[in-house]
Amino acid sequence: MSAARFVRHATVVAAAVLLAACASRPARDGAPARVPGDLSNTPDAQPRVEPLRRGGPNKPYEVLGRRYVPMAADEPYSERGLASWYGTAFHGKSTSSGEPYDMYAMSAAHKTMPLPSYAVVRNPANGREVVVRVNDRGPFVAGRVIDLSYTAALRLGLLAGVAPVEVRRLTHDEIRAGLWRRGAPQPEAAPQPAPVLAAAAPDAADPLMALVAAADARAPARSATAPAGATTAAAAPGFWLQLGAFRQPEGAATLRRQVLDAAGDLAVAVFDDVFAYRVQVGPYASRGEAQAAGERLRSLLLIAPLLVERRP
Numbered sequence: 466m467s468a469a470r471f472v473r474h475a476t477v478v479a480a481a482v483l484l485a486a487c488a489s490r491p492a493r494d495g496a497p498a499r500v501p502g503d504l505s506n507t508p509d510a511q512p513r514v515e516p517l518r519r520g521g522p523n524k525p526y527e528v529l530g531r532r533y534v535p536m537a538a539d540e541p542y543s544e545r546g547l548a549s550w551y552g553t554a555f556h557g558k559s560t561s562s563g564e565p566y567d568m569y570a571m572s573a574a575h576k577t578m579p580l581p582s583y584a585v586v587r588n589p590a591n592g593r594e595v596v597v598r599v600n601d602r603g604p605f606v607a608g609r610v611i612d613l614s615y616t617a618a619l620r621l622g623l624l625a626g627v628a629p630v631e632v633r634r635l636t637h638d639e640i641r642a643g644l645w646r647r648g649a650p651q652p653e654a655a656p657q658p659a660p661v662l663a664a665a666a667p668d669a670a671d672p673l674m675a676l677v678a679a680a681d682a683r684a685p686a687r688s689a690t691a692p693a694g695a696t697t698a699a700a701a702p703g704f705w706l707q708l709g710a711f712r713q714p715e716g717a718a719t720l721r722r723q724v725l726d727a728a729g730d731l732a733v734a735v736f737d738d739v740f741a742y743r744v745q746v747g748p749y750a751s752r753g754e755a756q757a758a759g760e761r762l763r764s765l766l767l768i769a770p771l772l773v774e775r776r777p
Contacts (some may be wrong), residue, residue, distance in 0.1 A: 494554035496615065496624065501569065507616050509596035510571040512583040512640040522561040522580045528605050536579045542634040544710055546610030546771060547627045548586065550618035551603075560601035567614070574601035574612035578634055586611060587631040588621040595620050596635075607769055703748030704755035705734075706762065706770035710743045717742035727765045731758070745773065 517523065517539065525534045536542065556568045562580045566572070573584065582599040597617050604612040611632050618624050635644075708724060711717045717735045721744050724733045736743045746762070749755040752772070759770040 495552055497553055497556075497568070504569065504616050504619055507569070507571060507620065510583060510598040512596060512598075512635055514637045514640055515581050517579045518562070518581070522563070522602065526602070531605075533576050533602075535577045539579070539637045540634075541636050542578060543632060544610050545629065545631050545707075545773070547608050548611050548613055548618070548621075548623055548630040548632075549604050549606070549609050549627045550613040550615055550623060552615040561603075562600040564600050566601065569616050570614055571595060571597045571617050571620075572601070572614045573597040573599050573617060574603040575599045575610070575632075576602060576605070583635045583640065584611075585633045585635065586613065586617065586621065587633075588623060589629060589631060591622050593621050599634075608771070701748045702775045703750060704752055705745040705747035705749070705773045705775060706755055706759050707773050708744045708746065708762065708770055714742050717744050720744045724762070728762065731762075746770070748775065 517537075523535045523537065525532060527533070551566075551574075552568045555566045557565055560566050560572075560574070573586070575582070575584070578584065578599050580600055580602075583596060584599055585594060585596055587594040595617055597613065601612070609627060611630065613621070613623065615624075621630070623630070709717070709720045711720070714735075714737075721733045721735055724731065724744070724746065731746050734745050734747070736745060746758065747755065749758065752774075755772055759772065762770055
């Protein structure tokens with residue numbers, strides 16, 4: 466069992482719900498010795514509108530010196546990153562919400578989604594998709610965005626280890642409308658906007674553009690060798706480095722400004738994909754070029770970029 470997983474249960478759960486079940490460290494985590502034969506046919510969690518808990522597992526908390534602030538409202542949320550899973554060492558023990566963990570149920574742990582929540586998790590490598598109920602906190606390992614139950618990982622084809630996934634929280638309105646069901650009509654998505662590169666002329670109707678323009682106006686004059694500013698472009702194919710994703714445009718504008726100040730020769734874009742404002746650098750023609758730029762950003766900003774490939 467990983468140290469981060471132990472800390473999540475021994476610290477977060479014990480402090481939040483004062484249960485002694487997780488006070489001792491299990492010897493080992495893993496798959497069950499005998500796997501029920503029908504797990505691959507386990508149905509998705511059935512989303513229903515559940516009141517968000519006040520306090521308790523939704524209070525701000527700290528793990529390994531880092532502070533986490535769970536979402537306090539029923540808001541959309543999506544992200545991409547690595548998924549892990551947990552099994553026998555925690556089966557039957559208390560989750561952060563106080564419910565017993567069932568490794569055979571369709572559940573998951575997330576650092577900041579309000580508890581309880583429902584989320585759609587997709588494995589882009591094989592196209593498999595599941596719906597899980599989020600009732601726990603974690604994982605607290607860099608780059609990992611969700612910790613799946615054993616069965617959810619099995620259905621997604623992720624039992625071999627950590628792997629990239631796409632996660633989307635279902636809002637109460639989406640649950641009421643049944644939009645999580647496969648084949649159900651989906652809400653009309655806004656077209657992918659052009660990214661904001663250096664200081665474009667602000668549009669009064671676009672709060673993100675106004676924030677970006679204001680940040681650029683406050684910044685010191687840039688070198689003549691810096692990339693041209695008043696340009697926008699479509700989301701070009703290639704390799705991009707995602708540096709952060711924000712629910713509010715202010716966070717994206719601030720991070721973009723910090724990256725430009727630290728590495729002014731980079732083209733820093735902000736994409737609004739409805740669920741989040743994503744700060745990305747690119748595009749790069751090859752994975753190697755993107756990884757080299759990622760190492761540079763890691764040393765300059767102490768950020769671990771997420772590599773994203775956009776295809777034509």
